[in-house]
Amino acid sequence: MISRKYCWVIRRYNGIHTCTRATISQDHSKLDSNTIAEAIKPLVEADSSLKVKSVITEVQSKFNYTISYRKAWLAKQNSVEKIFGGWKASYEALPIWFEAMCHKEPSAVVHFETMPAYQGDDLVTDIRVLHRVFWSYYSCIRAFIHYKPVVQVDGTHLYGKYKGCLLVAVSQDGNNNIVPIAFAIVEEETSDAWHFFLSNLQQHVVTRDSVGLISHRHESINAAVTRSNGAWPPPKAFHMFCIRHIESNFLRKFKAPYLQKFVVNIGYLRTVCEYEVCHQRLREWDEAYTNYLNRIPRKQYALAFDGGYRWSHMTTNLVECINSVLKGACNLPITALVKATFYRVNELFTQKRAEMEARINAGHVNYFDR
Numbered sequence: 001m002i003s004r005k006y007c008w009v010i011r012r013y014n015g016i017h018t019c020t021r022a023t024i025s026q027d028h029s030k031l032d033s034n035t036i037a038e039a040i041k042p043l044v045e046a047d048s049s050l051k052v053k054s055v056i057t058e059v060q061s062k063f064n065y066t067i068s069y070r071k072a073w074l075a076k077q078n079s080v081e082k083i084f085g086g087w088k089a090s091y092e093a094l095p096i097w098f099e100a101m102c103h104k105e106p107s108a109v110v111h112f113e114t115m116p117a118y119q120g121d122d123l124v125t126d127i128r129v130l131h132r133v134f135w136s137y138y139s140c141i142r143a144f145i146h147y148k149p150v151v152q153v154d155g156t157h158l159y160g161k162y163k164g165c166l167l168v169a170v171s172q173d174g175n176n177n178i179v180p181i182a183f184a185i186v187e188e189e190t191s192d193a194w195h196f197f198l199s200n201l202q203q204h205v206v207t208r209d210s211v212g213l214i215s216h217r218h219e220s221i222n223a224a225v226t227r228s229n230g231a232w233p234p235p236k237a238f239h240m241f242c243i244r245h246i247e248s249n250f251l252r253k254f255k256a257p258y259l260q261k262f263v264v265n266i267g268y269l270r271t272v273c274e275y276e277v278c279h280q281r282l283r284e285w286d287e288a289y290t291n292y293l294n295r296i297p298r299k300q301y302a303l304a305f306d307g308g309y310r311w312s313h314m315t316t317n318l319v320e321c322i323n324s325v326l327k328g329a330c331n332l333p334i335t336a337l338v339k340a341t342f343y344r345v346n347e348l349f350t351q352k353r354a355e356m357e358a359r360i361n362a363g364h365v366n367y368f369d370r
Contacts, residue, residue, distance in 0.1 A: 036075035090333030194224035212309035243267035
């Protein structure tokens, strides 16, 4: 109570602030992460991959106040949680959502791996925690039968409160449409994690023979293919490498940017004769260059020796394209991420169905009906 002015002054308010001044001084203590979370909520709803620097810029523009990186990061996490649900609660909801999805789509595949729970050094009985999960939708499984027999795999990091990796397998149909066929969330890109993913992929989705598997030349993937008990080595499948990844490793080792295009072009050459000419030319520059390439089997990086199993796909661009589509979802709680894959795949197949029905109604003849 201010006696001279005959009024009350509110000095502290524990609820949510619903009004703010146009500008806030640099020492204002009320611009906390919760207030910022409400201010940036429309931005996060529109783009969940919103960068922390963009949050700082938005606050600077709106309140004329430069916040710390940590406060901006916390504000974004709070905003994501308010829109898409709590981070911890999302893990608890995941098996419930998968169960509901499988009830509606019984032919979908979901495979969990769990671990014992510990509190300090003590084992918590009757509780298991998520370790890894693999899933593939029935529409993807059935569609792969009609796709090119080539699969690209890659992983991308999760950027939310809890870390991990999203592994994705992608294929392509005869009209060059890119379609994801399987997903997994794992702890990181280890040999065990890739073995878990590739084993489930081969068991439930890629059940045909003579399939080309294209990936980065990553030791963990190589180890997973080696220990696959005959599921991925020839003649069941043919493991090949992304030429861009080989070129990147080559440049990192030799610091020779003038050879960047040359190394890539060697992979794209279609005849053995052309390959031998360029290989010899590279050797004349420095024998160390060809010694490096010779440690990689030619059939795993050169189109001239691939036996046709690449279907002219020299990179992992298809799966990286899907990773970019899911980039925003990788900032979300785990159940929201899984839901994003479900709704995006559903939208894709709905769109393609409408396109095919329009073609049939226009009189186009299905190849398989001839």
